Amino acid sequence: MGKLENKVAVVVGGARGIGLATARLMVSEGARVIVADILEPEQDVGELFHALDASDVDSVDQFARAVLGEYGRIDVLYNNLGIHYSAQIPESDPDEFDRVMRVNVKSHYLAARAFLPAMITQKSGSIVFMSSHGGIAGRPSDPIYNASKHAVTGLMRSIAVAYAHLGIRCNAVAPGAIDTPMLRAALPDRQNVDDVMGALTANIPLARIAQPEEVASVVVFLASEEASYVTGHVIPVDGGRMAGVMPGNRYRTDHLN
Ligand SMILES: NC(=O)c1ccc[n+]([C@@H]2O[C@H](COP(=O)([O-])OP(=O)(O)OC[C@H]3O[C@@H](n4cnc5c(N)ncnc54)[C@H](O)[C@@H]3O)[C@@H](O)[C@H]2O)c1
Secondary structure, eight states: OOTTTTOEEEEETOSSHHHHHHHHHHHHTTOEEEEEESSOOSSOOSSEEEEOOTTOHHHHHHHHHHHHHHHSOOSEEEEOOOOOOOOOGGGOOHHHHHHHHIIIIIHHHHHHHHHHHHHHHHTOEEEEEEOOGGGTSOOSSOHHHHHHHHHHHHHHHHHHHHHGGGTEEEEEEEEOSBOSHHHHHHOSOGGGHHHHHHHHHTTOTTOSOBOHHHHHHHHHHHHSGGGTTOOSOEEEESTTGGGOSSOGGGGOOGGGO
């Protein structure tokens, strides 16, 4: 029996990358998966695909009505979508600030707003939000993205404490470097991908970049009954990056031998 047998699970931002890997794993764990995204999915996954801009209130409300009309319930809401933006504050564009906050934060609020009433009626449900390593610590390279991912954790914790007494859990994952189209598009020097990936790896105690499936398995854990006593937490999936304060390669002691 799968970890999500017969659960109705919505994945917002499931067309590619971490969202697609999670939707696929949810299907293999027995869930009835509904994917929503602004892009067409890279592969067919789940029972239903809904094209939408998850930062638009009417589209999200319509999507929730369609899901609840078809399935009559929602057990898992996974808000995965997000966009990256690298710019120092003096050079940044205020319109981009609004766009990042709308896509990364407002989308999570809108989906929670649309699906929570059904979870409250059911007195059950698990919500998983997408934060980032950049939602736990400050970073010089992408302060606006970073702020949006901190906001996601605040929203997550507030939902967790507000609805725990009704059997509704809410958590977030905070990935480090995961090999997806977003990561590759954000690399500063795309001509020398191997060099840049090598420099990124030097910051990670596990000394490698992760695959999307390694985030998916943590999301499925949080969504499932295996995490029945876990709510209000941000779970790093970062190869140990947040466990210490030095670059990952400084912890290695093989150079002492
Ligand atoms: N890749 C990493 O290293 C990494 C690290 C930390 C956090 N994250 C976060 O993980 C999430 C997934 O990232 P990814 O690397 O798989 O990125 P990705 O760009 O490959 O996937 C993001 C998905 O969100 C969808 N999306 C974007 N805007 C949307 C909108 N307005 N409405 C509906 N769907 C929309 C995209 O179409 C895409 O399918 C993001 O929130 C990202 O910030 C990624």
